[in-house]
Amino acid sequence: MSTGLIVALIVIGAVVVIGAAALLTLRRRRGVGGRDLKRRFGPEYERTVARYDGDTxxxxxxxxxxxxxHGELRERPLEAERRRAYEQRWQAAQELFVDSPxxxxxxxxxxLAEVAGARGFPDGGHYxxxxxxxxxxxxxxxxxxxxxHRIARAGVGADGQPEHAATEEMREAMVEARALFEDLVAPTRHDAGGSGDRRSSSHARHGRAHQPWGFTRHHAKGS
Known part of the structure; x- marks a missing residue:
């Protein structure tokens, strides 16, 4: 076999390999569109579409x-002691809401920024x-x-006065945020002392995440 023929075969083989890789990449990208993205992101999909004025x-x-x-990110284990400390801080925040929403x-x-960072998500300084x-x-x-985050970072309004959310809005935000907090601190099979996976633990606690706290909207003082 001549040297020229060998080189030609090598070039053809390289082209085939590169083409196959490109086709695989294209299929993967198409595979995360439309229905797959809706299924993956749920309500986040609808919010993003709305933010783009319906441009899907x-x-x-x-x-x-x-x-x-971020799809390949793997959440880091959370030690039981650290988890309890986070849960105590969240409970304290809920109690603080009564006097200072x-x-x-x-x-x-x-x-939330701290717990997410501890789990391996980008640092809270990069919100x-x-x-x-x-x-x-x-x-x-x-x-x-x-x-x-929006409420916590609210600035000064056009009248020069601090922008304050209504107490009820802050209460609803806390309740909704608690669901994420419980997801983040839920034990996984990789955690020390953890049992089961995050999904089963999250589902078991999901109902509690939206239950009223030890106070009602009428007990919280005004903002």
Whole structure:
């Protein structure tokens, strides 16, 4: 066999391999569009489409990019002692809500950023990227984090006065954010002392996440 023929065969083989890889990549990208993205992101899909004024292509492009960046993220184990400390801090924030709703929401925002970071998500100092990663793995509950963060970081209004959310709005934000918090601290099979996987634990606790706390909207003082 001549040298020229060998080189030609090698080139043809390389082209075939590259073509197959490109085709596989294209199929994978198509596979995370439309129905797959709706199923993966749930309510987050609808929110993203609404943010793009109904432009589903633009929304799906963003969601696919989030999935590509953060889809392979594996949450780090959380030690039982650290989990209990986080749960105690959340309970304290709920109790603080009675006297100071705004401070309670601020603490909830701070705590969610810290717990997410401990689990291996991007650091809380990079809020947008952290939320993007959380939306890939906790799409059902990530919006609660957005709500408390928006309230906690509210600035000054046009009249020069601090922008304050209504007490009821803050209460609803705390309740919704608690669902994400419980997802993040739920034991997994990889945690020390954990039993079962996150999904079963999360489902078992999901009902409690939306139950009233030890106070009602009438017990909380005004904002």
């Amino acid at each position: 292509r633009a929304a799906e492009r963003e969601l696919a990019e989030r999935l590509e960046r 705004r401070d309670a929401v601020t603490e909830a925002d701070r705590l 947008e990227e952290q939320v993007a990663a959380l939306s890939v793995h906790h799409a059902d509950h990530v919006h609660g984090y957005r709500r408390v």
